[in-house]
Amino acid sequence: MYSPCLALQKVTTMSKAKRKYEILKDVKQKLTDGTTVYRIVALKDFQPGNGEDSNASLVKTGTLGGWVSNYGNLSQSGSCWISDEAVACHKAKVTENARLKDFAWVRHEAKIHGCSLISHYANINDRADISDSFISDHVTIHDDVHIEKHCYLYNNVCIRDKAFLSDQVEIKGSVRVTDRAKIWDRATIHGMTLVSGRSNIYSRVWLDSMTVIDYAKIHGPLHLISGTVCGHAEVFASDRVELCGNFNIRHYAKVHVVRNMATNGIIRSTMGNHKTSPQPMILQSGDWFQISPMGSRDATLLFYRMSDQSIVASTGCFCDTIENFLKRVKTTHGSLKQEQTNHYWDYVSAVWTAANRMNFKDQLVKDKNSRRIFKHYIDAENGEGFKRGKTRTKP
Numbered sequence: 514m515y516s517p518c519l520a521l522q523k524v525t526t527m528s529k530a531k532r533k534y535e536i537l538k539d540v541k542q543k544l545t546d547g548t549t550v551y552r553i554v555a556l557k558d559f560q561p562g563n564g565e566d567s568n569a570s571l572v573k574t575g576t577l578g579g580w581v582s583n584y585g586n587l588s589q590s591g592s593c594w595i596s597d598e599a600v601a602c603h604k605a606k607v608t609e610n611a612r613l614k615d616f617a618w619v620r621h622e623a624k625i626h627g628c629s630l631i632s633h634y635a636n637i638n639d640r641a642d643i644s645d646s647f648i649s650d651h652v653t654i655h656d657d658v659h660i661e662k663h664c665y666l667y668n669n670v671c672i673r674d675k676a677f678l679s680d681q682v683e684i685k686g687s688v689r690v691t692d693r694a695k696i697w698d699r700a701t702i703h704g705m706t707l708v709s710g711r712s713n714i715y716s717r718v719w720l721d722s723m724t725v726i727d728y729a730k731i732h733g734p735l736h737l738i739s740g741t742v743c744g745h746a747e748v749f750a751s752d753r754v755e756l757c758g759n760f761n762i763r764h765y766a767k768v769h770v771v772r773n774m775a776t777n778g779i780i781r782s783t784m785g786n787h788k789t790s791p792q793p794m795i796l797q798s799g800d801w802f803q804i805s806p807m808g809s810r811d812a813t814l815l816f817y818r819m820s821d822q823s824i825v826a827s828t829g830c831f832c833d834t835i836e837n838f839l840k841r842v843k844t845t846h847g848s849l850k851q852e853q854t855n856h857y858w859d860y861v862s863a864v865w866t867a868a869n870r871m872n873f874k875d876q877l878v879k880d881k882n883s884r885r886i887f888k889h890y891i892d893a894e895n896g897e898g899f900k901r902g903k904t905r906t907k908p
Contacts, residue, residue, distance in 0.1 A: 532589050548602050550580035561594035562610025583748045766793035778815030791819040802867040816867040824873050
C-alpha cells in the first residue's frame with residue numbers, strides 16, 4: 514500500500530505546464546479506513562470525458578476537483594477527471610476518458626477507464642475493472658468483477674466475485690450478481706433478481722425478479738418473470754416471448770419457449786440431476802400442457818415431454834410418469850366420498866386432455882390399468898357414449 518508521504522513525493526517528472534492537475538497538500542481529509550486523501554486542482558483548461566453525461570462542463574484552470582491519495586490514482590493524460598466529493602484512493606486508477614463525480618468511491622486496486630462514468634454513491638472496490646460503462650446510485654462492486662462495452666448499472670445493484678458483464682447490459686433494482694456469472698449481449702435484469710454460480714445469460718434476455726443459479730443458461734429474445742432456473746437447465750427462445758409465474762426449471766431441462774407461457778409448475782427430471790437420465794425436453798408447443806386450479810389445493814398440474822419421449826406429470830412436490838401419477842391419484846382420491854371422487858375424475862380428465870393436446874394417447878392405451886381408467890373416454894370417441902362410473906336404473 515502507498516505511504517501518503519511517499520505518494521506526494523512521487524510527483525511525475527513532467528513539467529507543471531504539461532500536467533493537468535496537482536494535489537493540494539494542505540487540503541486533506543481522513544477516510545473511515547484511515548487513508549488520507551487530498552483535494553486536486555486543475556492546472557489547465559480541458560474538456561473532461563463525459564461518458565454518458567452530456568452535461569459535463571469544461572474544467573478550467575484553478576477548478577477544484579475531487580480527492581485522491583496519490584498521483585497514481587488519476588492519470589495526467591487523457592480527459593479523465595474526478596469532481597465534486599468523489600474519491601479515488603489506495604492503488605485505484607482512473608485513466609483515459611473516465612470520470613468520477615458526486616460522492617462516488619473507487620479504491621483498492623480498481624481500474625476505471627475508457628469512457629466510464631461513476632456517479633452518485635457508487636462504490637467500486639478491490640480489483641474491479643470497469644470500461645466504457647455507466648454506474649450510478651448505490652451500486653457496489655467488489656472483488657474481480659469485469660464490466661465493459663457500455664453496461665448500465667443503477668439503484669442498489671451489487672456485483673461481486675468474478676462476475677462478467679459486457680455489451681450493453683442493463684441492470685437495475687436490487688439485483689445481485691455473484692460467483693462467475695456471465696451476462697452479455699444486451700441482457701436486461703431488473704427487480705429482486707439473483708444471478709450466481711456459472712450462469713450464462715445473453716442475447717436480449719430480460720429477467721425480472723428471477724433466481725438464476727448453478728450452471729443455468731438463458732438466451733433470447735426472452736422475458737422471464739418471477740421464477741427459478743437452476744442446475745444445468747437451459748431456457749431459450751427464437752422470438753420475443755414471455756414466461757412468467759412462480760415456475761421452477763431445474764436439472765438438465767431444456768425449454769424452448771415458443772409462445773407466451775404462465776406457469777407455477779416445476780419442470781425437472783424424475784431421476785434428479787443426472788445428465789444420462791431422461792431430462793425435460795420442451796422444444797415446441799406440443800411438448801407441454803398445464804391446467805389449473807386442480808385438486809383440493811387448487812394447484813397447477815403440468816405435463817411435459819422428456820428426452821426419451823415419455824410424459825411426466827408435475828404438481829406440488831410430485832413429479833413422475835403418467836402411470837405413477839394415475840396410481841397416486843387413485844390412492845389419494847379413489848374413495849367413495851363425493852368430494853374425493855370429483856377430484857379423481859378431474860385429474861383423469863386432465864390427463865386425457867393432455868394426451869389429446871400432446872399426442873400421447875397411444876401410450877395410455879398400451880397399459881392395461883390405463884385402458885380400464887380411460888374406458889369411458891375411449892368408448893365416447895368410438896361413438897358409444899360417455900359414462901362416468903356406474904349408473905342405476907329404476908326397477
